[in-house]
Amino acid sequence: MPARRMTFVEALVEGIREEMRRDPNVFVLGQDIGPFGGSLRSTLGLWEEFGPARIFDTPISESAAAGLCIGAALEGLRPILDISFGEFLPSAMPQLVLHAPVVHWLTLGKARVPLTIRTKVGEGPYGGHPQCFEAWFAHVPGLKVVMPSTPADAKGLMKSAIRDDDPVLFFEHMYLYHGVRDMVPDGEHLVPIGRADVKRPGKDVTVAATAWMVHRALQAAHQFAAEGVEVEVLDLRTLAPLDVAGLLASVRKTGRLVVAHEAWKIGGLGAEVAATVAEQGFGYLKAPVVRVGAPHTPVPAHPTIRRAFLPDAQDVTNAVRAVLKYSA
Amino acid sequence: MIEDPKQGLAMHRWMVLSRALDEACCQESAHWFPSRGEEAVPVGTFYGLRPDDVCAPGDRGSPIVFVMRGVALTQVWPGALGKRTGFGRGRHFSFTAPIELRVLPYIAGDLGPIISQATGTAFAQKYRKSDAVTAVSFGDGTSNRGDFHEAVNLGAAWRLPIVYVIQNNHWAISMPLEKATAAKRLADRAIGYGIPGVAVDGNDVLAVHAAVQEAVRRARAGHGPTLIEAETFRMRGHIAADTASYRSAAQVEEWQGRDPIRRLEERLLAAGVLSAEEAQAVWAEAAQEVGEAKAAAQRHPDILPTDLGLDEIFSTPLGGA
Ligand SMILES: Cc1ncc(C[n+]2csc(CCOP(=O)(O)OP(=O)(O)O)c2C)c(N)n1
Ligand SMILES: [Mg+2]
Numbered sequence: 001m002p003a004r005r006m007t008f009v010e011a012l013v014e015g016i017r018e019e020m021r022r023d024p025n026v027f028v029l030g031q032d033i034g035p036f037g038g039s040l041r042s043t044l045g046l047w048e049e050f051g052p053a054r055i056f057d058t059p060i061s062e063s064a065a066a067g068l069c070i071g072a073a074l075e076g077l078r079p080i081l082d083i084s085f086g087e088f089l090p091s092a093m094p095q096l097v098l099h100a101p102v103v104h105w106l107t108l109g110k111a112r113v114p115l116t117i118r119t120k121v122g123e124g125p126y127g128g129h130p131q132c133f134e135a136w137f138a139h140v141p142g143l144k145v146v147m148p149s150t151p152a153d154a155k156g157l158m159k160s161a162i163r164d165d166d167p168v169l170f171f172e173h174m175y176l177y178h179g180v181r182d183m184v185p186d187g188e189h190l191v192p193i194g195r196a197d198v199k200r201p202g203k204d205v206t207v208a209a210t211a212w213m214v215h216r217a218l219q220a221a222h223q224f225a226a227e228g229v230e231v232e233v234l235d236l237r238t239l240a241p242l243d244v245a246g247l248l249a250s251v252r253k254t255g256r257l258v259v260a261h262e263a264w265k266i267g268g269l270g271a272e273v274a275a276t277v278a279e280q281g282f283g284y285l286k287a288p289v290v291r292v293g294a295p296h297t298p299v300p301a302h303p304t305i306r307r308a309f310l311p312d313a314q315d316v317t318n319a320v321r322a323v324l325k326y327s328a
Numbered sequence: 329m330i331e332d333p334k335q336g337l338a339m340h341r342w343m344v345l346s347r348a349l350d351e352a353c354c355q356e357s358a359h360w361f362p363s364r365g366e367e368a369v370p371v372g373t374f375y376g377l378r379p380d381d382v383c384a385p386g387d388r389g390s391p392i393v394f395v396m397r398g399v400a401l402t403q404v405w406p407g408a409l410g411k412r413t414g415f416g417r418g419r420h421f422s423f424t425a426p427i428e429l430r431v432l433p434y435i436a437g438d439l440g441p442i443i444s445q446a447t448g449t450a451f452a453q454k455y456r457k458s459d460a461v462t463a464v465s466f467g468d469g470t471s472n473r474g475d476f477h478e479a480v481n482l483g484a485a486w487r488l489p490i491v492y493v494i495q496n497n498h499w500a501i502s503m504p505l506e507k508a509t510a511a512k513r514l515a516d517r518a519i520g521y522g523i524p525g526v527a528v529d530g531n532d533v534l535a536v537h538a539a540v541q542e543a544v545r546r547a548r549a550g551h552g553p554t555l556i557e558a559e560t561f562r563m564r565g566h567i568a569a570d571t572a573s574y575r576s577a578a579q580v581e582e583w584q585g586r587d588p589i590r591r592l593e594e595r596l597l598a599a600g601v602l603s604a605e606e607a608q609a610v611w612a613e614a615a616q617e618v619g620e621a622k623a624a625a626q627r628h629p630d631i632l633p634t635d636l637g638l639d640e641i642f643s644t645p646l647g648g649a
Contacts, residue, residue, distance in 0.1 A: 056486075063474065063475060064447065070435075071446055071462075075456075076452070098436035098441070104640070104642065108416070142642070144642070193644075193647075194647050195647060
């Protein structure tokens with residue numbers, strides 16, 4: 001398949017653009033997504049191509065916008081809701097956790113909510129709105145939660161999310177937005193929801209990671225290679241429902257697991273990953289599972305304490321060393 | 329004078345049926361939300377809408393709207409009785425109607441979100457350039473939620489084809505309206521959204537219907553939403569088991585004389601459109617219909633543990649569309 005180099009956000013927009021061309025029922029709504037082009041250029045170029053019939057700038061009303069999407073979806077449309085930043089998700093919580101996810105089940109499959117909610121999270125170039133709340137949403141039955149780490153996955157998962165008949169919450173990491181550039185297949189490139197991806201194979205330790213932590217894990221894996229330690233980097237990509245089979249296959253091979261995410265460690269997604277492996281893959285483990293996540297403080301503003309707060313490649317390295325200490 | 333006798337008779341019948349159904353539901357469940365005395369609001373609001381219009385009735389008095397949309401009484405009861413044949417097969421806490429009838433389900437138990445969802449069906453109607461409209465009703469208490477503000481503001485800003493109806497029954501469980509807001513009239517809130525606000529006697533079904541139909545005409549013509557406040561009264565407790573000891577008997581008594589069904593009946597009798605015997609027959613038939621439908625539903629199969637639907641959470645299977 002022919003491919004082009006592009007940034008993470010360019011890949012996201014390409015996925016949206018292709019799906020909008022393909023299906024007139026797909027539309028985008030959110031704040032400052034029209035002529036302004038979206039915060040951090042999240043919708044750049046869509047207004048120019050699709051205009052006011054398909055691109056809707058909303059007032060600051062996250063909850064109404066989310067509810068509007070549910071109603072529009074019940075009438076057969078396929079909304080893409082751009083919630084500027086993950087920090088604003090709590091403003092739309094009832095619609096996102098109580099309503100959108102249950103419709104299909106509640107109506108015995110007669111009604112569905114093909115809604116894609118995209119939002120930006122994590123440490124970004126300006127440091128604003130960094131909170132990572134993905135674990136809250138992974139907790140709720142009926143929501144699909146994805147969080148890609150590469151431009152190709154960003155496009156492929158976005159296209160799958162828009163075609164999916166269920167609500168999909170799409171977390172876009174702000175550092176990756178303009179910070180990674182890579183080859184992205186042209187046209188019909190679909191990444192399945194519900195499948196993790198081995199970003200670097202290895203036989204000694206699995207690091208299951210999300211978003212930017214995938215890149216930090218790759219960095220750590222590169223350093224370990226020099227010591228003769230093979231780290232497998234498993235990009236979870238879909239956080240709910242978890243790819244349990246993919247996770248177990250990796251741990252079965254390596255026998256050691258580190259889980260790394262930027263969100264708080266306590267009650268984070270890593271806890272679910274670790275518990276799943278403890279329940280279903282205990283026999284594969286040669287060492288305890290170690291989690292890497294943020295300490296339990298609110299996200300600080302000043303760069304000095306922000307750096308102290310954020311998990312980094314060194315934290316991954318330390319965790320890998322900790323699990324390597326155990327020998328089978 | 330009754331302008332349209334056929335319409336008056338039809339709404340009379342629906343209100344009587346609504347009351348009979350409500351009484352039976354109160355007997356069936358202590359947790360039922362009684363709608364006695366408020367029948368004119370759901371009936372007047374949702375009567376006469378087109379099949380492609382969307383109805384989002386508030387929980388109190390909603391079953392009659394389902395029946396008006398075409399759900400048979402025999403299909404309403406299984407849900408209330410916990411039978412497998414109910415539309416929600418035991419997954420839903422209240423009654424619901426099939427989505428094909430364009431009745432929005434009360435998806436969850438929290439009040440408010442449906443106002444935005446109804447704004448969304450109106451959005452879809454406009455997106456598709458159809459002249460269908462959406463009507464949504466909700467309580468006075470619910471109109472104090474942020475959902476109301478965000479939804480009505482958005483619907484107004486985008487001139488969506490929707491009618492927002494506040495079923496003001498003066499109470500939200502034990503909270504009287506005058507303690508919940510300093511506003512004298514809830515319809516006045518419309519000013520803040522730049523849309524018409526209409527206060528209407530919510531115990532006069534013909535008045536409710538006329539006000540809603542006027543708003544529907546505006547919406548169909550592309551002039552956007554209207555906010556209607558229909559003033560009525562919750563004659564019973566919040567739920568069937570609630571004795572409502574927190575309010576004065578005098579207030580209830582005052583409203584007793586304004587019963588919406590009796591008021592319409594008197595007008596129909598005075599206009600010579602309905603005879604006393606015919607009126608009696610309407611009541612008797614309603615009670616019989618409700619009783620028979622309930623008895624029939626009681627023979628339906630019960631919910632099974634497997635109806636939990638573990639594999640029915642998602643529409644699109646994992647691993648790709
Ligand atoms: C968000 C939310 N808060 C509180 C409740 C609990 N509750 C259920 S019904 C009710 C009263 C609602 O009053 P109103 O909107 O006036 O409707 P009415 O009961 O009078 O028909 C309350 C407080 C709820 N269901 N949802
Ligand atoms: Mg009330």
